[in-house]
Amino acid sequence: MMIHGETVHSPLPMDLPWWMPDHFIFFGVLYVVLGVIGVGLTYTIAKSWCDAKKAHH
Numbered sequence: 001m002m003i004h005g006e007t008v009h010s011p012l013p014m015d016l017p018w019w020m021p022d023h024f025i026f027f028g029v030l031y032v033v034l035g036v037i038g039v040g041l042t043y044t045i046a047k048s049w050c051d052a053k054k055a056h057h
Contacts, residue, residue, distance in 0.1 A: 017023050
């Protein structure tokens with residue numbers, strides 16, 4: 001747990017100072033964007049795999 005005035009040691013959610021609004025907004029947006037990119041990549045890979053499987057038969 002961090003104390004006031006301490007710097008960020010790691011980008012993991014449990015290590016962030018969520019009481020600071022600037023950190024909350026920055027890392028909140030960062031995690032949302034990374035989540036959307038991850039979901040998009042997962043969908044694209046799964047769709048490509050399914051399309052390739054259909055084209056093979």
